[in-house]
Amino acid sequence: MSISHWKRILPTSLMSRLRIVPLLALLVGTASLTGCASMDPAFETRGAHPGIESTTHDSLTALPQPASPVVTAVYQFRDQTGQYKRKERGSTFSRAVTQGGTAILMDALADSDWYRPIERKGLSNLTQERDIIRSIRQQYEGDRADPLSPLLFAGIVLEGGIIGFDSNVISGGGGFRLFSIGGSGEYRRSQVTIYLRAVSTQTGEVLKTVHTTKTILSQELQGNATRFVAANLFLETEAGISYNEPKTLAVTEAIDAAVRQLTIEGMRDGLFSPADTAAAGSVIQRYEKSKARADRRDYFDRLLQPNNRPGPGIEVGSGGQVLQGDRQDPGLNPLGSLTLRQPLAPRWALGLRNTVGRLDAAGDFQETALTSELALTYYFTPHARFTPFLRATGGVATTFPDPHRLDDNGSLIGGGSLGAEYMVDERLGVSAAFGVRVAADDDLDGAARGSFNDSLWGGSVGITYYDLF
The missing domain is CATH 3.40.50.10610 (ABC-type transport auxiliary lipoprotein component)
Structure with missing residues (x-):
């Protein structure tokens, strides 16, 4: 029916409140889902036919x-x-x-x-x-x-x-x-x-x-x-x-x-x-x-790799981080990381993680941040090809205008991250993580104001090769 037909049979006050475009979008979206269902012959009577063979x-x-x-x-x-x-x-x-x-x-x-x-x-x-x-x-x-x-x-x-x-x-x-x-x-x-x-x-x-x-x-x-x-x-x-x-x-x-x-x-x-x-x-x-x-599948039909992470590993990663401190308009900046990781047990690993990246905010604040941390990782499904993990970190963060000077200031820093790792094979893993690290003082950005300490928020992806030796 045309819109003029609806104008003749509906009150003017009702027509003034109708929103034709959103209404049509609503109906079309639902009709699309209904159409997917109507493509199935469940709404039609079908005659007997030869039985369907199994995929095997x-x-x-x-x-x-x-x-x-x-x-x-x-x-x-x-x-x-x-x-x-x-x-x-x-x-x-x-x-x-x-x-x-x-x-x-x-x-x-x-x-x-x-x-x-x-x-x-x-x-x-x-x-x-x-x-x-x-x-x-x-x-x-x-x-x-x-x-x-x-x-x-x-x-x-x-x-x-x-x-x-x-x-x-x-x-x-x-x-x-x-x-x-x-x-x-x-x-x-x-x-x-x-x-x-x-x-x-x-x-x-x-x-x-x-x-x-x-x-x-x-x-x-x-x-x-x-x-x-x-x-x-x-x-x-x-x-x-x-x-x-x-x-x-x-x-x-x-x-x-x-x-x-x-x-x-x-x-x-x-x-x-x-x-x-x-x-x-x-x-x-x-x-x-x-x-x-x-034989490598578990009760939930997941393909297991029993020999995942057979030895010490090295991870090269990159990502981005944001400084949450006392300066306004902090920017998102890239970072790079290098990690040495030693498996302690199937579910646990201990690593030394070093990251370097820029920090900036409004007011001409720009510095380079270098962090060195110990990272303890817990893998939820260590023998699966894909596993989530939790990681707790603690170490030292240093910011300095000149990359060759490490004595400007330093802060103790600690935090954690949540991520997942996909094992391409038993020795090669690809991971992604997001986390936060909080400084022990409020001087990471050079301005001590407020009641909360400075923190670094960020995410990263990395590639790890295990069994170096």
């Missing part, structure tokens, strides 16, 4: 061909967690994970081409049907009836099940609000764990046991806005979208990965024979590298 399925079917498939029986591969689905209100008897693990495992075995799965889950149904066939043949053909082919017996039996479902392993979120417009997002990560073992039917020996873990991600985005478009007219709009990774598909991926892992380790240990040993060797080599990488 292609790597399972791409394994080298076997010399001879192994006849394999699966009696039961079930949910052993005993957990029920969470519900905010009331109760439910729905299980937290799928109860169809046996069917999923049988499908993975058949698709891999390494196994000849035989029916054991519904063995009673199978034997009953074979009895019916014998009875009918006997009635019509008598003693001339052909006997049924014997059932295959298995070389190995696969056992195990879904042994763990941990919900909300990690959860979090964030949001913002500016006046009456805001948005928020939340995420939740769960995980499912399965164990699979191969048992010899000849001896009952457990030939191989593997286990896999698959994370399950849930996300939610919401946006809302409110606005008074008139004294007696209030507009409120909201939209959102949520995404929950299907648990059944997560279990399928974990089972596919377990079958692949069992097959490769079986080839490596001589339990299974590949048709092409060279191709199998290449697959085994890649698997060993990926397994070594997986």
